[in-house]
Amino acid sequence: MNNEETIAHARERVVESVAKNMHLYGVTPSIGRIYGTLYFENEPMTLDELKEELHMSKTSMSTGVRTLIDLNMVEKVWKKGERKDLYKIKADWYQNFIDLFCVQWRKGTQMNMEALTKSLSEFEKVLEEEPSEAIAEQVRKDIEKITYAINYYHWLNQVVNLFESKEIFKLTNKNENP
Amino acid sequence: MNNEETIAHARERVVESVAKNMHLYGVTPSIGRIYGTLYFENEPMTLDELKEELHMSKTSMSTGVRTLIDLNMVEKVWKKGERKDLYKIKADWYQNFIDLFCVQWRKGTQMNMEALTKSLSEFEKVLEEEPSEAIAEQVRKDIEKITYAINYYHWLNQVVNLFESKEIFKLTNKNENP
DNA sequence: AGGACTGTACAGTTTTTTCTGTATGAACTG
């Protein structure tokens, strides 16, 4: 096996591994492969180049790249005298992780919080109407559970803040060598 | 709307919201609904009760419950004089989050690390063979990228450790009231 | 303005995932 082949294989291994774990970012392996390809390619790439490299349709490249742009993992760049759009990676993996983590959990937290507070106030209203003791007992238990959940989401929000504020970097040594 | 209905609706809203966000735990909404149902039910439930409640097949309940058990979110309990298996929730949401987070990211990190170190050593071997300057230049760039990635995963492991060691609780007030 | 080229919307196809019904083996009951 010559050098070029060795290099290609070594790259492919990494790209494939990254792609396989990309589901943690809510992204399919195919899109992960786009990311990996852009990571190793030193120059920004066009949709056609990606299509060529990955043997997939241009449509898929288009939507895939857009997904990555939405995730803030890729950006469009402009080059003089080039008609095609060029895309390059945004290779701050630390920031990517934080962005993703925060967006995902913030969103989940918020949705659940809305449901929880709404239901909580309904439960409280039921209690105020002096229902039968059986019902009151039941509702009290439900309120307890909802309160637990609300507290949990408050905590989760604190965790998210820890990342969003970059405070997490003070607690870990970001550039430590292996 | 009478009290029972109000209660049922309020519960449903929360269950549905939790179910919808359960994908963050790598679980489908259907399975999330099992979890939510068990959360509000004060007594452990059987597969048949779940089936009844959720209007789904018993097979789905069986596999769904098992998934939740694997995720350490539900446990089987035994009750005297009851032939059917009973399942109840493990309602330590903080621990659930940590377990999930750690397992997911630890696994992803490990897989990628294996690929990275393997490819790194291959790249280094190529360099040792004194290739053409063009190739050497390329390989040096690749090695740089791989090193960056390795550093990143080291950092990520530190983050995971922060959770696994429960140190995260020192940095957030877990039981703060809203 | 006309022609060529590029990115994407959309509809249809393929692949994957989820869900169900049937069948079976294990465990309990009398």
Added chain:
DNA sequence: CAGTTCATACAGAAAAAACTGTACAGTCCT
């Protein structure tokens, strides 16, 4: 031991997701 009652393996149906080809609107060039 025979008769129930469970849970679940398995195969197939239904639903969802990923992917592609075609068509078209926008942009650039002459």
